[in-house]
Amino acid sequence: MYSSLISVIYLPCLIAAALIYPDPSMDIYTAASAIETPTQSDELVQMTLFIKKRDNLTYEEFNSYWSGPHVKIFESVPIVRQNIVKYSQFHSNVSVNLPQLGFTPAGYDGGVNLWARSLEDLEAVFNDEEYLTVVVPNGKTFFKYNEMVAMYGWEEVKWDKE
Structure with missing residues (x-):
């Protein structure tokens, strides 16, 4: 259950990160961390x-x-x-x-x-x-x-x- 929930939440973050940070030199996973759920x-x-x-x-x-x-x-x-x-x-x-x-x-x-x-x-x-x-x-x-x-x-x- 958590893996599907994570994919539902995290995948859109990755896509959004690619759109927000289109710089190809920036790692998409690093960019996504800027918009993760508050902790x-x-x-x-x-x-x-x-x-x-x-x-x-x-x-x-x-x-x-x-x-x-x-x-x-x-x-x-x-x-x-x-x-x-x-x-x-x-x-x-x-x-x-x-x-x-x-x-x-x-x-x-x-x-x-x-x-x-x-x-x-x-x-x-x-x-x-x-x-x-x-x-x-x-x-x-x-x-x-x-x-x-x-x-x-x-x-x-x-x-x-x-």
Whole structure:
């Protein structure tokens, strides 16, 4: 599992390094080290999960259930409260005509953002018996669990006017 995860995370770093540092005299592995995942203990890692609502639900039903009852179920699991530092939801506004603005819609109805202190903390949540028997079955009632996709990495805030 770790070898495939490393290839998913490290290979894009190598490609990005080649683009950022096109100098052929620079070793690509050395260049990649400049953009590796932060290792300081006070840095947080982030996982973003992209989800699609079940076809039998309206957008209003999906968003309402996800924002309310599901959050309570998610928070009820002790490992979630212990290991997840920050949790947010991104709700897609399907009423906006993105192609008119020059963008292709992503095809997802929402995003789940989870921050933790390490990948191991996230793995502990996703492998926890109670999480698997309570949260996962509940998620399957309102989103297409088998069509969920994920990204793992870190956040770099470049500016924040708030």
